[in-house]
Amino acid sequence: MARNIGSRYTTHQILGRGSAGTVWLGEGPEGPVAVKLLREDLASDQELVGRFVQERTALLGLDHPHVVKVRDLVVDGNDLALVMDLVRGTDLRTRLDRERRLAPEAAVAIITDVAEGLAAAHAAGVVHRDVKPENILLDMEGPLGPGGAHPALLTDFGVAKLIDTPGRTKATRIIGTPDYLAPEIVEGLPPRAAVDIYALATVLYELLAGFTPFGGGHPGAVLRRHVTETVVPLPGIPEELWQLIVQCLAKAPASRLRASELATRLKDVLPLLKGIPPLDVDEPDAEPAPEPYEEDAYATATGAGEPGPRRAAVPLVPGASADSNRDTHTSMRVPAPDELSGGPLGTARAPRPAGAPRPGSARHKAGAVRKRRITLAVAAVVVAGALGAGGYLAASGEDAPPQDSQQSSQP
Numbered sequence: 001m002a003r004n005i006g007s008r009y010t011t012h013q014i015l016g017r018g019s020a021g022t023v024w025l026g027e028g029p030e031g032p033v034a035v036k037l038l039r040e041d042l043a044s045d046q047e048l049v050g051r052f053v054q055e056r057t058a059l060l061g062l063d064h065p066h067v068v069k070v071r072d073l074v075v076d077g078n079d080l081a082l083v084m085d086l087v088r089g090t091d092l093r094t095r096l097d098r099e100r101r102l103a104p105e106a107a108v109a110i111i112t113d114v115a116e117g118l119a120a121a122h123a124a125g126v127v128h129r130d131v132k133p134e135n136i137l138l139d140m141e142g143p144l145g146p147g148g149a150h151p152a153l154l155t156d157f158g159v160a161k162l163i164d165t166p167g168r169t170k171a172t173r174i175i176g177t178p179d180y181l182a183p184e185i186v187e188g189l190p191p192r193a194a195v196d197i198y199a200l201a202t203v204l205y206e207l208l209a210g211f212t213p214f215g216g217g218h219p220g221a222v223l224r225r226h227v228t229e230t231v232v233p234l235p236g237i238p239e240e241l242w243q244l245i246v247q248c249l250a251k252a253p254a255s256r257l258r259a260s261e262l263a264t265r266l267k268d269v270l271p272l273l274k275g276i277p278p279l280d281v282d283e284p285d286a287e288p289a290p291e292p293y294e295e296d297a298y299a300t301a302t303g304a305g306e307p308g309p310r311r312a313a314v315p316l317v318p319g320a321s322a323d324s325n326r327d328t329h330t331s332m333r334v335p336a337p338d339e340l341s342g343g344p345l346g347t348a349r350a351p352r353p354a355g356a357p358r359p360g361s362a363r364h365k366a367g368a369v370r371k372r373r374i375t376l377a378v379a380a381v382v383v384a385g386a387l388g389a390g391g392y393l394a395a396s397g398e399d400a401p402p403q404d405s406q407q408s409s410q411p
């Protein structure tokens with residue numbers, strides 16, 4: 001049934017649901033649109049509505065072929081809606097679920113598009129804060145690019161920031177999707193443009209591997225890996241491409257490439273990837289069962305029980321009920337330094353060449369445990385030095401002063 005949104009738009013049919021609201025196919029004065037209607041409890045939050053109006057200029061001003069254009073922001077009674085260009089196609093998560101892994105050329109073509117979109121946003125002082133496959137739309141009506149990839153557009157700009165209002169989330173909580181969260185966010189620092197680069201490199205890794213570099217298990221373990229662990233190389237990945245991923249997954253934000261540099265470097269790499277099939281890697285198995293004498297520091301410190309599902313579907317805000325089982329935003333506590341530095345859930349997930357023995361198998365077990373101990377010992381030393389700010393935030397329990405986290409630190 002058609003429903004009016006403000007005086008200019010009607011919605012007809014649901015395109016999809018996320019944790020912050022529902023996206024509808026709609027009609028506006030200039031033709032079809034997508035309307036993201038925020039959840040009622042968000043729409044009735046006066047502070048959030050104020051922020052929504054404040055963001056208007058920045059969001060409406062973003063105009064780039066690889067960013068989904070926001071046409072209007074509607075505040076009407078209980079309705080709070082973002083009116084966007086309709087992208088006829090699918091989102092990258094759906095494609096990835098279908099294909100499991102993409103050929104390097106197609107993966108890089110998609111990520112290049114998104115890097116270009118991000119470069120424009122960052123230049124305008126806007127940080128996305130929730131780059132992930134769900135927020136990358138593929139325009140099936142657009143021309144085919146390298147590797148047969150359709151144009152990719154980044155969507156959901158500003159939504160993470162809207163939700164992350166000082167009254168709604170404390171400085172001690174994190175907003176985002178665990179698999180894609182940059183280490184500085186885990187440490188409680190304000191998100192700058194480099195968090196988007198980290199998340200985008202994570203998406204690139206995921207397109208190539210079929211899994212994220214630090215995902216798996218309990219969300220707390222995922223957060224800890226971002227801070228303490230090093231990404232493990234993918235078997236068969238061209239070295240030039242691997243180096244770009246490593247650089248953009250650097251723990252120090254300043255060491256990562258900027259979005260425009262990343263786009264340029266990816267374009268340089270593209271011709272080398274022609275005709276390379278999807279990488280032949282097996283997803284690492286779940287963590288091997290902890291050795292009896294190794295204490296699960298995270299579980300002990302937090303009361304967390306068994307590791308959760310591979311992707312944490314923690315609601316954005318209490319009461320949210322995303323009706324899909326896909327990744328969603330997370331609002332969770334900034335872990336304390338001791339939680340970040342210990343426990344066997346922190347082992348980096350090493351991809352295996354197809355058919356190689358599992359890391360948890362008898363043949364590999366002794367080596368794996370030794371390696372885990374070394375990783376954790378190094379991690380403990382690194383985190384002890386690196387988490388001063390995060391530790392303070394975790395301990396303070398105070399609301400943060402309002403911080404314009406969407407202002408980019410980059411020109």
Ligand SMILES: Nc1ncnc2c1ncn2[C@@H]1O[C@H](COP(=O)(O)OP(=O)(O)OP(=O)(O)O)[C@@H](O)[C@H]1O
Pocket residue numbers: 015016017018019020021022023034036068084085086087088090091134135137155156322327328329
């Ligand atoms: N501009 C658009 N045009 C066409 N479809 C869209 C558009 N924006 C979003 N969608 C579709 O609507 C669905 C829901 O999007 P939404 O942004 O609400 O959720 P999400 O990003 O999947 O999850 P979350 O908000 O929890 O991170 C997505 O599957 C996407 O494919």
